[in-house]
Amino acid sequence: MLSRLSVIAVCLAASLSTVSCQTFRRLGTCPTLGCVLPPDQQDFLPGQQFDIRFEVHAPANGSEAFNGGVPDEKFTVTITKEGGKSKTIAEFFQLKEPAIEKWTFSWFEDLFAQDAKTPSVVNVASKIYRRVALYEPGKYTVTLKYYSGKTTTAEWTVRPLATQKKAKNIIFFIGDGMTTNMITAARLLAHKTINGKYQSLLQLDKFPVLGHQMSHSIDSFITDSANSASALYSGHKSTVNAMGVYADSSPDAFDDPKVETIVELVIRIWGSAWGAVSTAFLADATPIALTAHTRSRYQYGALIDQALHGVTNYSWTKIDGPDAYFGGGAEQFLPGSGSYLGKDYYAEFAKKGYTISLNKTSLQAAPNGSKALGVFCKSNLPVWLDRNIFPENLGKLSNDPSGAKAAAKDLPGLKEMTLKAIDVLHTRGGKKGFFLMSEAASIDKQMHTLDYDRALGDLLELDDTVRATVAKLKALGILDDTLIVVSADHGHGFDVFGSADTKYLAEQGDDRKKRSAVGVYEASGLSQYTIENPGISYNTGPNFPLNWDPRYVIAAGMGASPDHRESYGVNKTGPRVPAATIAGRGSSDYYASASDNPEGFVVNGTLPVDQAQGVHSLTDVPVYAMGPCQETFGGTYSNIDIFYKMATCLGLAQPTNKTISGNGK
Ligand SMILES: *[C@@H]1O[C@H](CO)[C@@H](O)[C@H](O)[C@H]1NC(C)=O
Ligand SMILES: *[C@@H]1O[C@H](CO)[C@@H](O)[C@H](O)[C@H]1NC(C)=O
Ligand SMILES: *[C@@H]1O[C@H](CO)[C@@H](O)[C@H](O)[C@H]1NC(C)=O
Ligand SMILES: *[C@@H]1O[C@H](CO)[C@@H](O)[C@H](O)[C@H]1NC(C)=O
Ligand SMILES: *[C@@H]1O[C@H](CO)[C@@H](O)[C@H](O)[C@H]1NC(C)=O
Ligand SMILES: *[C@@H]1O[C@H](CO)[C@@H](O)[C@H](O)[C@H]1NC(C)=O
Ligand SMILES: *[C@@H]1O[C@H](CO)[C@@H](O)[C@H](O)[C@H]1NC(C)=O
Ligand SMILES: [Zn+2]
Numbered sequence: 001m002l003s004r005l006s007v008i009a010v011c012l013a014a015s016l017s018t019v020s021c022q023t024f025r026r027l028g029t030c031p032t033l034g035c036v037l038p039p040d041q042q043d044f045l046p047g048q049q050f051d052i053r054f055e056v057h058a059p060a061n062g063s064e065a066f067n068g069g070v071p072d073e074k075f076t077v078t079i080t081k082e083g084g085k086s087k088t089i090a091e092f093f094q095l096k097e098p099a100i101e102k103w104t105f106s107w108f109e110d111l112f113a114q115d116a117k118t119p120s121v122v123n124v125a126s127k128i129y130r131r132v133a134l135y136e137p138g139k140y141t142v143t144l145k146y147y148s149g150k151t152t153t154a155e156w157t158v159r160p161l162a163t164q165k166k167a168k169n170i171i172f173f174i175g176d177g178m179t180t181n182m183i184t185a186a187r188l189l190a191h192k193t194i195n196g197k198y199q200s201l202l203q204l205d206k207f208p209v210l211g212h213q214m215s216h217s218i219d220s221f222i223t224d225s226a227n228s229a230s231a232l233y234s235g236h237k238s239t240v241n242a243m244g245v246y247a248d249s250s251p252d253a254f255d256d257p258k259v260e261t262i263v264e265l266v267i268r269i270w271g272s273a274w275g276a277v278s279t280a281f282l283a284d285a286t287p288i289a290l291t292a293h294t295r296s297r298y299q300y301g302a303l304i305d306q307a308l309h310g311v312t313n314y315s316w317t318k319i320d321g322p323d324a325y326f327g328g329g330a331e332q333f334l335p336g337s338g339s340y341l342g343k344d345y346y347a348e349f350a351k352k353g354y355t356i357s358l359n360k361t362s363l364q365a366a367p368n369g370s371k372a373l374g375v376f377c378k379s380n381l382p383v384w385l386d387r388n389i390f391p392e393n394l395g396k397l398s399n400d401p402s403g404a405k406a407a408a409k410d411l412p413g414l415k416e417m418t419l420k421a422i423d424v425l426h427t428r429g430g431k432k433g434f435f436l437m438s439e440a441a442s443i444d445k446q447m448h449t450l451d452y453d454r455a456l457g458d459l460l461e462l463d464d465t466v467r468a469t470v471a472k473l474k475a476l477g478i479l480d481d482t483l484i485v486v487s488a489d490h491g492h493g494f495d496v497f498g499s500a501d502t503k504y505l506a507e508q509g510d511d512r513k514k515r516s517a518v519g520v521y522e523a524s525g526l527s528q529y530t531i532e533n534p535g536i537s538y539n540t541g542p543n544f545p546l547n548w549d550p551r552y553v554i555a556a557g558m559g560a561s562p563d564h565r566e567s568y569g570v571n572k573t574g575p576r577v578p579a580a581t582i583a584g585r586g587s588s589d590y591y592a593s594a595s596d597n598p599e600g601f602v603v604n605g606t607l608p609v610d611q612a613q614g615v616h617s618l619t620d621v622p623v624y625a626m627g628p629c630q631e632t633f634g635g636t637y638s639n640i641d642i643f644y645k646m647a648t649c650l651g652l653a654q655p656t657n658k659t660i661s662g663n664g665k
Contacts, residue, residue, distance in 0.1 A: 001596070003166070004412075006503075007409050009381050010492045011516060013105045016436055018357065018381075018574060019248065020432055023110070023111070023112055024107060024108050024109055024111075024113075024114070025219065025264050025345075026057065026059070026064070026107050026120075026122060026249075026308070027055070027057075027220055027247075027248075028219025028220065028239055028247070029056070029217065029218055029239070029246065029247070029553065030249075032149060032152050033056065033058070033059075033064070033066060033146070033147070033149070033150065034054070034055070034056055034057070034075070034144045034146045034151070034152035035053075035054065035056075035057070035059045035144075035149075035248075036052075036053040036077075036142050036144050036152055036153070036154040037052065037053040037055070037244070037246040037248055037256075037257045037322045038050065038052070038053075038236065038246050038257070038259070038601045039154050039218075040152075040153065040154040040155055041155060042154070042156050042157075042236060043156070043157045043158075043159055043235060043236075043640060043644070044134055044137050044156060044157070044158045044159065044645075045158075045159055045229055045235055045265070045644065045647050045652060045653050045655065046133075046134065046136070046137055046158055046159065046160075046236070046261065046602055046653045046654060046655060047133050047134075047135055047652075047654040047655065047656070047658065048130050048133060048235070048260045048265065048659065049131055049132070049133045049258075049259075049260040049264075049317060049486065049535075050131075050132060050133070050236075050257065050258060050260065050264035051128055051129065051130045051131065051132070051257035051259075051314075051317070051463065051468070052089060052128065052142070052245070052257060052259050053126060053127070053128040053129075053131060053146050053248050053256070053257040054075065054126060054127050054128075054131045054204070055124050055125070055126045055248060055249060056071045056073075056075050056124065056125045056126070056144075056146045056147070057071065057095045057122050057124055057249075057539075058060050058070050058071035058072075058122065058123045058125075059120055059121070059122045059123075059586065059628065060121040060122065060123055061120055061121055061150045062109055062113075062120025062238060063109060063120070064120070066147075067147065068208050069113065069120075069123050069242065070120070070126060071102070071123050071124055071125035071149050072124065072146045072189045072449065073102075073125045075099050075125070075127075075145060075146035075502045075575075076146075077089045077127070077142070077143070077146075078610075079140055079141070079143075080090075080136050080140065080141045080143070080493075080518055081136065081139075081140050082139040082140070082141075086143075086537050089129050089142075090129070092123045092131060093105045093132040093338070095129055095132070096546070097127075098127045098128055098129060098130075099125070099127075100125055100127060101125075101126045101127070101128070101250070101253060102123070102124060102125055102126070103122075103124050103126075103217070103249075103250050104110070104121060104122065104123050104124065105122055105124065105249045105250075105251065106119035106120060106121045107119060107120055107122070111224065115209045115449075118150070118164070118176060121312075122249070124246070124249055125243060125248070126250070126256060128255070129622065130315065131314070131315050133657065134156070134158045135656065135657075136156075136294045136655070137156065137158045137159060137160050137161060138157075138158055139155060139156070139157055139158075139199060140155070140156045140157075140238060140272045141153055141154070141155055141156075141495055142154045142156060143166050149496070152432050152466075159479065159644055159648075159653065160648075160653065161653050161654070161655055162647070162648040162649075162651055162652070162653040163651050163653065163654055163655070164651045165270065165433070165630060165649075165650055165651035166203055166314050166483035166628045166629055166650075166651065167433075167481065167482060167483040167491075167627060167650060168433035168478065168626035168647045168651045169425075169426075169429070169433045169434045169435070169436075169475075169478060169481060169482040169483070170434075170435050170436070170482070170483045170484075170485065170529070170646055170650065171422075171436045171437075171438065171469060171483075171484050171485075172232075172435070172436070172485045172487075172608070172646070173437075173439075173440070173458060173462060173465070173466055173469075173484070173486040173487070174229070174232075174286055174437065174438070174439045174440070174483065174486075174487060174488060175227075175439075175440045175443050175446050175462050175486070175488050175494050176280075176286055176439055176440060176441045176442075176443055176444035176489055176491055176615065177223060177442075177443050177444030177445075177448075177455075177488060177489070177490060177491060178440070178443045178459060178462075178488040178491070178621065178622075179414040179492065179494065179619055179621055179622070180492035180621075180622050181291075181329070181491075181494055181495040181496070182447075182455065182456065182459055182492075182494055183202065183204060183459065183622070184445070184496075185452075185456055185494075185495075185554060185556065186202070186456045186459040186460050186463065187202050187205070188496070188527045188529070189272070189456055189460070189527065189529040189530075189545045189554070189633065190460050190529070190530070190544050190545050190552065191441045191530065191545055192370075192527075192530040193526065193527070193530075195614075197431070199248035200542070200543070202463045202543075203463050203464070203466045203467035203470065203543075204463055204466065204486060204624050207472060207486070207624035207625065207626050207628045208626055208630055209608075209623075209624070209625040209626070209633050209634050210622060210623070210633075210634070211620060211622070211623055211625070211635050211637065212620045212621070212622040212623065212635070212637075213266060213487060213621055213622075213623050213636075213637060213638065213641070213642060214493070214620050214637070214639060215228050215231075215488075215489065215490045215619075215620070215621055215638045216237070216618075216639075217237060217238065217239060218237035218238055218239060218240055218246075220239075220240055221618060222490075222615070222616050222617065223240065223489070223490045223511075223631045224240045224241060224242045224285070224297075224490070225238055225284075225285040225286050225444065225489050225490065226238075226241050226242060226244050226285035226289060226297040227241065227243065227491050228415075228489035228639060229243065229285050229286045229289035229290075229489050230242065230243040230244055230261075230289045230292075230550055231638075231639040231640045231643070232277050232487070232489065232639055232640075232642050232643060232645060233262050233263070233289055233290055233437075233641035234259045234261045234262070234640075234643060235259075235641075235644050236259045236640065236645065237638075237639070237640055238423065238498035239295070239571075241295065241296055241297045241298070242256070242294070242295040242296075242297075243285065243288070243289040243292040243293070243294060243297060244259060244289065244291075244292050244293035244294070245257055245258050245259065245295055246259070247295040252295040253294050253295050253368040254293070254294055254299075254302070254305050254371055256293075256294070256295045258293040258311070258314075258316065259292055260317055260535040261289070261650070262435065262643060262646060262647060262650075263290045263291075263319065263435060264291070264310075264316075264317040265297060265310055265317075265318060265647065265650075265652045266435050266650060266652065267317065267318075267319050267320075267656050268431065268658065269651075269654060270432050270532065270650070270651075270652075270653055271432050272424045272432045272433045272434050273323040273324075273424075273428040273429035273432065273433075273434040273435075273464070274322055274347050274425070274434060274435045274436070275292070275322050275323050275324030275325060275326075275421045275435075275436045275437075276290055276307075276322055276324075276325055276326075276327070276424050276436070276437050276438075276439075277324070277325075277326045277327060277414065277418050277421050277436070277437070277438040277439065277442050278327040278328075278439040278443030279325075279327065279330025279380060279381040279383075279413075279439065279440060279441045279458065279643065280327060280328060280329070280331070280380050280381075280439065280440050280445070281300075281327065281331065281378075281379055281380055282304065282307075282325060282326045282328065282329045282332065282375065283303050283304050283326040283329050284329065284380075285297050286439045286441060286489060287327060287437065287439055288300075288304070288306075288307065289306070289318060290388065290437055291303075291306050291307045291310070292306055292307075293306065293311055293316075294306075298611050299547060300329075300331070300332050300338065300430050301332050301338060301340035302340050302342060304305060304332045304333070304339070304345055304636045305324060305348075305533065306342040307321065307344075308321045308322075308345070308348060308352065312358065319573060320352070321349070321352055321354070321371065321428070322371070322373075322418070323372070323424055323425055323428045323434070323647065324370050324371075324372050324374075324421040324424040324425055325372070325373050325374070326363070326373075326374035326375075326376075326412070326417040326419070326420065326421060326630075327374070327375065327376070327381070328372070328375065328376060328377045328378065328379055328380050328381045328399075328401075329375065329378070329379065329380075330375050330377060330378045330399075330400075330401035330402075330403065331378055331379070332345060333345040333346050333349075333375050333401075334403045335400075336525075339537075339653070345564045345655065346373075346375075349371075352371065352643060353371055354371045354372060354373045355367060355370045355371070355372050355373070355628050356373050356374075357372065357373070357374040357375075357376075357411070358374075358375060358376065358401045358402055359376060359408075359411070359412075360410045360411060360412040360416055361374075361410055362374075362377070362421055362439060362585060363412055363417070363606065364412075364416070364420060366390070366420070366424075366428075366572055367425050368423040368427040368428075369424075369427050369428065370423050370424075371424075371428070371589070372420070372421075374412070374417065374431055375401045376401055376408060376411050377397075377399040377400070377401050377408035377411065378398075378399040378400070378401065378408070378410060379395045380441060380442060380445060381411060381413075381442070381456045382397065382399075382408075382411065382414065383442045383446060383457060383458050383575065384413060384442075384454075384457040384460070384461040384572065385453060385457035385548065386454075386542075386575070387411055387413060387535070388457075388538070388540050388575075389457075389538055389540070390573075391573055393406055393574045394408075394409070394411070395407050396574065400579075400601065403619075404437075408438075412439055413461055413465075414438065414462060414465045415461065415462050415464055415465040415468050417438075418436075418469060419468060419469070419472055420467065421438070422436065422472055422473070423438055424628050426476055429610050433481075434552045434659035435650075438465065438469075440458050440459065440461060440465070440530075441458075441598045442455065442458040442588065443455050443456075443459050443462070443488075443558055444457050444492070446458065446575065446576075447492040447494055447558075447614060448492070448614050448615075449575060449576050449577060449578055449613055449614070450558060450561060450564060450613075450614055451571065451576035452494065452556045453496075453548060453570040453578075453619040454569070454575055454580060457544075457548075458537075460543065460544055460545075462486075463543065463546070464538040465482070466486055467543070469484065470484070470626075479627070480628075481627075481628070481658075482627050482628075483625065483626070483627040483628050483629055483630070483646070483649055484498070484624075484626045484627050485623065485624070485625050485633065485642070485646065486623075486624040486625075487621070487622065487623040487624070488621035489621070490616045490617075491616065491617050491619040491620075491621050492558065492559075492614060492615075492616060492617050493555060493556070493558050493559020493560055493617035493619070494557065494558055494559075495559065495587070496521065496522040496554045496555065496556045497518075497520065497555055497556070498518050498521070498554075498555040498598065499517050499518070499519045499520065499523070499524045499525050499528075499552045499553065499554060499555055500517050500518050500519070500552070500553050500554075500555040500567075500568040500569075501517045501551065501552055502517070502551055502552070502553055502568060502619065503551050504516070504517045505517035505599070505600070505601075506560055506567065506569070506599040511512065511601035511602060512601075512657035514600065514601040515601060518555045518568075519552075519555075525552060526553045526557075527554075528547065528550030528551065528553070529545035529546065529547055529548065529550055529554075530547075531546060531547060531550070532546045532547065532548055533546065533547040533549070533550070536549075536571075547570065548570050549570050549572070553568045553569055553570070555568050557569070557603075559605050559617050560605075560607050560614060560615055560617065560658050561578070561603065561606065561607065562578060562592075562604075562605040562607055562609070562611050562612055562613060562614070562651070563579055563590065563592040563597065563602065563603070563604055563605040563609075564578035564579055564593070564595075564597075564603055564605065565578075565593070565596055565597040565598070565600040565602055566597060566600065566603050567597040567599050567600030567601075569597075569657045570590070571596075571597075571655045576596055576597075576598055577593055578592070578593060578596050578612075578613070579591060579592060579593055579611075579612045579613070580592075580593040580596075580603070580612075580635065582595075588609075588610040589610070590605075590609055590611065590612045593611075608664050620636065626650060629648070631644060632645045632648070632649070
C-alpha cells in the first residue's frame with residue numbers, strides 16, 4: 001500500500017553524472033537521456049499487442065543539464081530482428097509516422113534536493129507507436145538515435161509460439177502479500193500435531209507442484225501490488241503504482257505505452273468468459289490490473305470503467321466487461337466523487353445486462369447464465385475473523401453497499417464469491433472456457449497493520465476456498481480441464497519466533513520484564529490454537545483454529561514496522577491500528593498507538609516515521625500448481641514467467657492477429 005512514490009531502487013547506470021540514481025530517478029527505466037519503452041531486456045508473447053514510446057530528455061537544470069534544456073526532435077528509431085535487416089519502426093509495423101509530443105516534468109535528485117525543494121526540470125520530446133505486435137519468436141534490437149551520436153538500445157525477446165489450448169480453464173488464486181512463513185504459521189494455528197506429526201494438512205500442502213517467483217519491480221527491488229499483479233497478468237514488469245503499461249514521464253496517467261493482459265488475450269483469441277473475485281474493493285490493484293492500463297493505481301473510478309468498457313480513448317482489444325465480478329468497493333459504483341465522471345456504475349453495469357447483488361442471499365440466487373456483478377460493502381470486505389469469530393464488530397461499520405448509513409449485513413466470504421463465480425463462468429464460458437482470478441486481499445492488508453491473527457484467518461479462508469474449489473470443479477466434471485495456480489504478488493517480512501504467555505505479559509509492569517513472556521526454542525511449546533476452549537465454541541469447522549484466543553499465543557513479528565506496542569494476543573474488538581500521530585506533533589509523524597495493545601510493550605520501528613504501517617519485503621513467494629501444465633510451474637523464476645506459463649497453457653501465443661469479437665457467446 002501507500003508507499004512513497006519512486007523510493008528505493010537499483011542504480012541502473014551512473015555514467016551520466018556523479019549523482020547516484022539509487023532512490024530518486026528521472027525515469028526508472030531510462031538511465032540515459034534517450035528512453036525506449038518497453039525498455040531493454042523485455043519479453044513478449046507472440047502476437048501480444050503493445051505500444052512503443054520513445055522519449056528524448058533535455059534536463060534544463062540540475063546535475064544532468066544538457067543542450068540548454070532543448071530536446072532533440074529529429075531522433076530516429078529502428079528495429080532489427082536477429083539476422084534480418086534494420087527497418088524504421090513505422091516501416092516495420094506499417095504505421096504512419098506519429099506526431100512529436102512535448103512536455104516537461106520535474107524530479108528530485110536526492111533527499112537533500114527534496115528537503116531544499118529544488119526539483120530538476122526536464123523537457124521531453126516523444127513519439128508513441130500504438131497497438132503493434134511481434135509474431136515471430138526470437139531476438140529483436142530496437143535502437144533510438146538522438147543528439148547526433150547518442151544511442152539507446154533495447155533488446156527484446158519474443159517467446160516461443162504456443163497455439164494449442166492445453167487447459168480449458170484457469171483459476172488463479174492470489175494470496176496478496178502471502179509468504180511461505182505465513183502459510184507455515186496458518187498451518188500451525190489450524191492443524192493439530194501429535195508428537196511432531198500433523199494430523200491434517202492445508203489444501204495447499206496437497207498441491208503436486210511448488211515453485212518460487214521473484215517479485216521485484218522493473219525499477220525497484222521492492223514491489224507493490226499494482227505492478228506485481230500487472231507482471232503476473234501481462235508478462236511485463238513495470239513501476240510501482242503502474243498497471244498494464246510501462247510508466248512514461250508524461251503528466252497524463254492514461255497515455256503510457258500499454259501491454260495486453262491475459263484477460264484481453266483470452267477474450268480476443270478464444271472468446272472465453274472471465275471473472276475476478278476479491279475481498280478488497282474491486283478497483284484495488286490485484287483485481288483491477290486484469291484490465292487496467294494506467295501509471296496510477298489511484299484512478300479508481302476510471303479503472304472500473306476500463307473493466308466494463310475496455311480502453312476507450314485508444315484503439316485496443318475490445319472487452320465487454322467481466323462475466324463475474326464480486327468484491328467490495330461500492331464507492332466506485334455509487335454515483336458521486338468515487339465513481340468515474342460521477343456516474344452510477346450499478347446502472348452502467350445493469351445497462352449491459354448484469355444482475356446486481358448487494359448481499360450473499362441475492363448473490364446465491366443470481367442466475368448462473370447472466371453476467372453478474374456483486375458489490376457487498378464499501379471499501380474492503382470485513383475480514384474472516386470478524387465475520388466468523390467476532391461478528392459484533394461488523395455492526396460498528398457504516399459500509400452498506402447501497403450507500404445507506406448502515407452496516408453491510410449478509411456478507412459472502414471469499415469461498416461463497418469464488419464458488420458462485422465458477423458457476424457463472426462455467427455456464428457462460430461453455431466450450432470456450434474461462435479465466436478466473438480470486439484474491440484473498442486482506443492477508444496483505446492485515447499484515448500491513450501488524451494484525452497477524454486477521455491476516456492468518458484470511459489465509460486460512462483462502463486455503464478453505466481452494467479446497468472447496470477443487471471439490472466444486474470435480475462435481476462439475478471439469479477438474480481435469482482446469483489449471484489451478486495459487487501464488488502471491490509479493491511478501492511481508494513476517495515470521496513466528498516463539499510463543500508468548502499473554503497472562504504473564506499483561507501482569508508485568510515493566511516493558512523489559514514483559515518480554516520474558518516470550519518463550520523461545522524449547523520454551524515455545526506447542527500450538528494451543530487447536531485445543532478447544534472450554535465454554536467457547538467458535539464453530540468454524542475443521543481447517544480453522546478451535547481457539548483464536550489461547551493463553552499461549554504465537555509470538556510473531558515483522559522485518560520492518562512503525563513504532564508499535566506488542567502483546568501478541570488477538571484484538572477482539574476490531575482490526576488493529578498500530579501507529580498513530582500525536583496531537584501537536586506532525587501530521588505524518590507516527591508513534592506507537594497508546595490504545596493498541598495497552599498491556600503490551602513498546603517496539604521501536606525501523607521505518608521512516610511517516611509510515612503508519614508495515615511495508616512489503618523482498619522475499620520470493622511460493623507458487624502452487626495443479627492441473628494441466630502443472631509441471632511447468634516447478635523451479636525458481638520471475639513473476640512474469642507465471643504469465644508466460646499460463647498463456648502457453650492456454651495457447652495464447654499465436655503467429656497471426658487472431659481477433660474474435662466481443663466475448664463470443
Ligand atoms: C530548476 O529550475 C526550477 C525553476 O524553473 C527551480 O524551481 C529549481 O529549483 C531548479 N532546480 C535546480 C536543481 O536548480
Ligand atoms: C489486429 O486486428 C484488429 C482487428 O482487425 C485491429 O484492430 C488491430 O489493430 C490488429 N492489431 C495489430 C497488432 O495489428
Ligand atoms: C478519455 O478522453 C476523454 C475525452 O478527452 C477524457 O475526458 C477522459 O478523461 C479520458 N479518460 C481517460 C481514462 O483517459
Ligand atoms: C439482499 O438483497 C435483496 C435484493 O436487493 C433484498 O431484497 C434483500 O432484502 C437483501 N437482504 C438482506 C439481508 O439485506
Ligand atoms: C448454479 O449452478 C449450481 C450448480 O453448479 C446450482 O447448484 C445452482 O442452483 C445454480 N444456481 C442458480 C441460481 O440457478
Ligand atoms: C483493538 O484495536 C482497536 C483499533 O486500533 C483499538 O481501539 C483497541 O484498543 C484495540 N484493543 C486492544 C486490546 O488492543
Ligand atoms: C524507542 O525509541 C526512543 C527514541 O525514539 C527511546 O527513547 C526509547 O527508549 C526506545 N524504546 C525502546 C523500547 O527501545
Ligand atoms: Zn499487496
